[in-house]
Amino acid sequence: MAEYKLQTPLSDEDVSQLKAGDIVYLSGTLYTARDAAHKRLVDLILNGEPLPFDLQGAVIYYVGPTPPKPGEVIGSAGPTTSYRMDSYAPILIEHGLKGMIGKGKRNQDVKEACKKYKAVYFGAVGGAGALLAKRIKDAKVIAYPELGPEAVREIVVEDFPVVVVNDIYGNDLYEEGRKLWAKQ
């Protein structure tokens, strides 16, 4: 288990050094998107239309924050369960996405896309929404405001704590961690 501090956007070199179980502190810009936004992003790609942000080296955070109180940058902002984005993630990875942040298992298609196109799936601590929000320094809605909490936001983070769950070598932290501690 190593620790890294990385700046987004991520390069092939950045993600090649990462192994499942490594702790990473991300700084820079992330984009937020959940199911509804993913469907729209994939439709744009399939129709050959431009996306609302540059996908090259980008990191998407699966989150639907609570509304900010007056004076706050963002409300509580922890990860949502990632499998709901599994059917959309491979095509985004093929088009340049380098990182995804969420919680929970990914399917084989996502893991294969991570290997083939060099992308990493990070886990953040689910339910730590107040703590994670403190690492978010700026947030603005850049697409689909009508989706409310599910709108696409550009957020700026500093030392945002994540763990590598699926690396580009086919390792899976959930499977390995469980094997290590299972008693039957």
Next chain:
Amino acid sequence: MRTVHYDDIVKAIRDTIIYSTTHLSEDMHKALQEALEKEESIVSKAVLEQLLENAEIAASEEKPLCQDTGLAIFFVKVGSDVQVEGGTLKEAIYEGTRRGYEEGYLRASTCDCFTRANLKDKVGYNLPPIIYFDLVEGDKIDIEFAAKGGGSENGSRATVLAPAQGKEGILNFVKQVVSDAGPNVCPPIVVGVGVGGSFDYAAVMSKHALFRDVGTSNPDPELDAFEKEIQEELNKLGIGAMGMGGTQTVLGVHIETYQPGRMCHIASLPVAVNIQCHSSRHAHITI
């Protein structure tokens, strides 16, 4: 006949929702601290430390513990000697929920299950809640509230076993559900198990079982021992905090049966498992 005013119920519910979504309950706090002491995996320990730190930040900043502030779930017992003036009890619960979620800057998470459009404009902010009413003796209104997140709800399951499968069948079903859910349901978790009643009521009981404080005993000695046996088996799965591998996956197993008599039909053994993530936001008020 005692009279309670609509406005007092609205305010009590509003305040309870805001407080319980920003302050981790004492029983969960204690359970997470004990899990941190017992956990052997370094990765899971680090997760548990983050969760306790998150609870401190949430309380001091009055910020939601988790961004999924859930569906509003109520179990309400209404005494036969109490009446509500100024509106109905159901309307008061709706209005208290709307105000709690909107004025507390909590997330509006209700949507049309087909179009997926948010219901905040059509029905109301995070409305409708889910309410189970019961009629009891006395002049009080007893309200249990939970903000139930979607992630742990998605890992919950119900079935009807054959009576011959008995306790072993129940244990195997619970184990399968928790194993399949793995990291997705934000462990360490509390596992609510409803046994008996009917197919639908087993699920209701599995949800109500989650209101019991973690660390308390089941009043039925046989079920108390069974709860501990199931918990031990589940912790052997090695799932750990947030599924990263470890020994502390389950903080408690709570079994509820249909009373009186732990009843079910002679042909059936309904079993439901409702999973509760570590951000168990539950509260109990009496008006």
